[in-house]
Amino acid sequence: MEYISTRGSAPALDFEGVTLAGLASDGGLYLPREWPRFSEAEIASMAGLPYAQLAARVMAPFVGDSLTQEELLALCEQAYGRFAHDAVTPLVQLNERQWLLELFHGPTLAFKDVALQLLGLLFEKFLSRRQGNLTIVGATSGDTGSAAIDAVAGREGVDIFMLHPNGRVSDVQRRQMTTVRAPNVHNIAIEGSFDDAQAMVKRMFADESMTNRFNIGAVNSINWARLMAQVVYYFYAALQFGAPGRKVAFSVPTGNFGDVFAGHVAAQMGLPIEQLIVATNVNDILHRALTSGDYSTGTVTPTATPSMDIQVSSNFERLLFDVGGRDGSAMAEQMRSFDANRSMQLTNAQRQGAAGLFASYRADQDQTSRAMQWAYQHAGEIIDPHTAVGLSAALASELDPAIPMVTLATAHPAKFCDAVERATGVRPMLPARVGDLFAREEAYTELPGNYDAVRDFVAERATPAG
Numbered sequence: 001m002e003y004i005s006t007r008g009s010a011p012a013l014d015f016e017g018v019t020l021a022g023l024a025s026d027g028g029l030y031l032p033r034e035w036p037r038f039s040e041a042e043i044a045s046m047a048g049l050p051y052a053q054l055a056a057r058v059m060a061p062f063v064g065d066s067l068t069q070e071e072l073l074a075l076c077e078q079a080y081g082r083f084a085h086d087a088v089t090p091l092v093q094l095n096e097r098q099w100l101l102e103l104f105h106g107p108t109l110a111f112k113d114v115a116l117q118l119l120g121l122l123f124e125k126f127l128s129r130r131q132g133n134l135t136i137v138g139a140t141s142g143d144t145g146s147a148a149i150d151a152v153a154g155r156e157g158v159d160i161f162m163l164h165p166n167g168r169v170s171d172v173q174r175r176q177m178t179t180v181r182a183p184n185v186h187n188i189a190i191e192g193s194f195d196d197a198q199a200m201v202k203r204m205f206a207d208e209s210m211t212n213r214f215n216i217g218a219v220n221s222i223n224w225a226r227l228m229a230q231v232v233y234y235f236y237a238a239l240q241f242g243a244p245g246r247k248v249a250f251s252v253p254t255g256n257f258g259d260v261f262a263g264h265v266a267a268q269m270g271l272p273i274e275q276l277i278v279a280t281n282v283n284d285i286l287h288r289a290l291t292s293g294d295y296s297t298g299t300v301t302p303t304a305t306p307s308m309d310i311q312v313s314s315n316f317e318r319l320l321f322d323v324g325g326r327d328g329s330a331m332a333e334q335m336r337s338f339d340a341n342r343s344m345q346l347t348n349a350q351r352q353g354a355a356g357l358f359a360s361y362r363a364d365q366d367q368t369s370r371a372m373q374w375a376y377q378h379a380g381e382i383i384d385p386h387t388a389v390g391l392s393a394a395l396a397s398e399l400d401p402a403i404p405m406v407t408l409a410t411a412h413p414a415k416f417c418d419a420v421e422r423a424t425g426v427r428p429m430l431p432a433r434v435g436d437l438f439a440r441e442e443a444y445t446e447l448p449g450n451y452d453a454v455r456d457f458v459a460e461r462a463t464p465a466g
């Protein structure tokens with residue numbers, strides 16, 4: 001399998017290469033040169049497979065010859081063996097039409113674990129074949145950080161520097177990052193928003209004073225391997241509803257557009273997905289882009305769904321490239337203009353290409369609270385506010401009610417216990433597997449929202465490439 005950059009001028013790489021590279025050297029994002037496609041018979045033959053086996057089958061075409069099938073299966077069994085539910089990502093029924101796909105049974109209680117548990121093992125495998133160290137630089141609005149730190153803490157040959165927006169993540173999210181004690185883990189709280197942190201991370205990939213000394217790697221969904229692993233649970237859910245013979249729709253709480261792009265990939269691979277709903281909070285740039293073609297940033301508004309307080313959605317570039325004609329130089333020009341103006345118009349091809357599969361929806365705080373209340377009163381389920389944004393969209397959908405509607409439940413409600421308690425009167429408890437989170441000591445460094453300060457901090461502590 002060969003991977004190309006959305007901006008057309010970075011070298012094509014194989015799976016091992018894109019996993020270690022993260023962002024492409026031209027500033028673009030890698031994706032497969034062509035989508036692999038399963039026949040209906042191949043999809044039917046996946047029904048009933050345990051999660052790890054299904055994962056190895058779905059991901060095999062993307063991995064190519066970077067791993068043998070046995071190696072890939074062994075990594076999947078190790079990664080998904082750490083989940084607290086036998087089904088890994090169980091489906092829960094809310095009523096005759098509405099379902100939740102619970103993605104939060106991993107070690108850090110959010111959907112990020114599904115991909116990051118595997119990515120930590122992939123890094124270890126690929127680094128063992130090469131000499132040298134990897135310096136991971138990541139940005140988080142709360143969940144990627146803890147999942148990535150859990151996945152790489154204490155691993156040989158890897159340092160991780162995780163930037164979170166100071167004061168804009170929940171207490172549980174912050175503590176899940178800052179109470180991990182391992183010499184290779186460095187937490188940085190920066191002044192500003194997630195977008196500011198993400199922009200600094202991308203800048204570091206383009207900074208030769210850093211890339212000449214360090215192998216900079218990515219754990220955010222700019223890394224293709226993250227998205228690849230997220231494709232699997234769309235298959236897992238759809239197969240239970242009778243795919244390939246029956247269609248299914250998904251409502252996806254969206255911020256950086258990684259999770260919902262994984263649904264797009266599943267559809268390209270032959271999964272019968274009728275619709276993907278991009279559900280946003282009031283930071284609704286994606287909803288505006290999909291309904292009017294206007295992709296313009298505003299200021300980021302802090303909400304009770306902090307992990308989705310994002311305006312610049314990295315993976316939207318992958319969609320625009322894919323549905324807009326796969327023209328790397330046009331995409332590079334469009335993104336240059338976006339970077340300069342903080343605003344761009346989608347082309348007709350991009351709008352029409354997206355309209356085939358995607359719908360969008362924006363939930364404000366009241367609608368989010370009402371969805372939490374609805375889940376509790378009608379189905380006895382306590383859900384987190386991010387999931388509630390998705391459920392609000394799912395409940396408002398006018399799609400054919402015969403098509404099952406699956407909302408991705410992206411986080412455990414206890415990660416956002418204050419917001420859940422305000423909406424439902426119930427305070428969810430943290431599962432025992434996160435241990436004594438509030439008794440442990442925190443360690444993190446506060447830095448200004450200034451690239452030079454972050455670069456110097458990383459450069460002083462990271463291990464050179466070797």
Ligand SMILES: Cc1ncc(COP(=O)(O)O)c(C=O)c1O
Pocket residue numbers: 110111142143144221253254255256257258259260307308386387410411
């Ligand atoms: C709990 C939760 N829900 C939803 C999202 C949005 O997912 P994505 O950024 O892949 O669109 C995030 C952050 O990524 C998250 O942490």
Ligand SMILES: N[C@@H](CCOP(=O)(O)O)C(=O)O
Pocket residue numbers: 139140141142143144145194219220221222255256258307308314
């Ligand atoms: N919501 C995310 C933001 C980063 O998104 P990613 O999927 O690109 O890592 C978070 O919780 O950190």
